[in-house]
Amino acid sequence: MKNGQAGLDRVDRTAEGAVCRWERWALGALLAFVVAALAGYGTYGRHPEWLAMQPSWAAGVYGAAFGVFAQGQVWLAGGVLVAVLMERAGGRWIPAFLALYGVSLASELAGTTWGVPFGAYRYGAALGVQWLDRVPVVIPLSWFCMAVASFGVARLVTGESRRWWRVVVGSLVLLGWDLSLDPAMSWVTKYWFWGESGPYYGMPWLNLVGWYVTGLALMTVLVWLRAERWIDGIPVTWLSWYWLANLLMPLGMNALAGLGGAVLATLSALGVFVAAVGLWGRRHAAGPTPVAVAVRGGGA
Numbered sequence: 509m510k511n512g513q514a515g516l517d518r519v520d521r522t523a524e525g526a527v528c529r530w531e532r533w534a535l536g537a538l539l540a541f542v543v544a545a546l547a548g549y550g551t552y553g554r555h556p557e558w559l560a561m562q563p564s565w566a567a568g569v570y571g572a573a574f575g576v577f578a579q580g581q582v583w584l585a586g587g588v589l590v591a592v593l594m595e596r597a598g599g600r601w602i603p604a605f606l607a608l609y610g611v612s613l614a615s616e617l618a619g620t621t622w623g624v625p626f627g628a629y630r631y632g633a634a635l636g637v638q639w640l641d642r643v644p645v646v647i648p649l650s651w652f653c654m655a656v657a658s659f660g661v662a663r664l665v666t667g668e669s670r671r672w673w674r675v676v677v678g679s680l681v682l683l684g685w686d687l688s689l690d691p692a693m694s695w696v697t698k699y700w701f702w703g704e705s706g707p708y709y710g711m712p713w714l715n716l717v718g719w720y721v722t723g724l725a726l727m728t729v730l731v732w733l734r735a736e737r738w739i740d741g742i743p744v745t746w747l748s749w750y751w752l753a754n755l756l757m758p759l760g761m762n763a764l765a766g767l768g769g770a771v772l773a774t775l776s777a778l779g780v781f782v783a784a785v786g787l788w789g790r791r792h793a794a795g796p797t798p799v800a801v802a803v804r805g806g807g808a
Contacts, residue, residue: 625718628703679723
């Protein structure tokens with residue numbers, strides 16, 4: 509009984525926002541990896557003529573790094589999140605992982621086969637091994653990582669009791685990521701290729717609709733599986749920084765490539781969300797809301 513009570517106390521503390529030291533270090537490692545990748549892109553990616561000044565093997569190393577860093581960022585982000593989940597939730601997250609991986613894979617397979625729901629596109633080889641030679645293995649993992657983070661971050665606006673409202677908000681948070689991701693990965697670089705031309709850096713508007721619909725499906729699965737019982741055990745401030753760490757890669761690439769429109773669109777979406785958080789916090793200032801926890805710093 510004593511151990512059980514200690515466990516309940518621990519969950520209560522984590523829900524209030526206490527972040528362990530190793531969780532900070534894990535998040536720092538992810539950020540350091542992203543910064544290193546951006547440094548490489550900002551030098552030789554933006555100035556390929558500099559490779560001619562290097563030894564002959566440098567071009568081959570950079571060419572390999574083009575795939576390694578993109579895949580490595582997803583694997584590292586997945587590893588960091590899984591480590592935190594195992595510590596705070598045991599294995600309770602695994603059914604949700606399998607469900608979200610399956611749903612996002614099905615959505616991507618439909619997109620790369622029939623052009624629904626994102627529009628016509630295909631992946632290149634740089635993202636590694638692919639399911640059915642169509643969808644890289646890392647892509648559904650990336651969906652899972654950011655869906656969990658978005659679902660948790662949506663708690664800042666929705667609180668703990670509005671589960672279905674969190675589906676709507678969480679899907680919007682997830683969509684905000686794509687405002688930077690698609691320009692960076694299909695316009696700045698060529699990790700995937702559109703089969704039709706669109707107005708937003710080559711991306712068709714249908715893709716944004718498809719992202720939101722897929723986001724709604726993923727968030728609905730999380731609600732149906734009562735995932736908030738373990739997601740809410742992760743400090744919302746940590747999830748917010750985790751979400752931002754994953755956003756930094758495409759956002760930084762867009763900034764380095766001079767895609768001011770993509771940067772502005774993403775930051776505008778973030779601004780709207782922050783304003784919504786502030787509004788929610790003022791309306792519920794009397795209680796210990798997640799907004800109040802985040803403003804206090806949440807132990808991060």
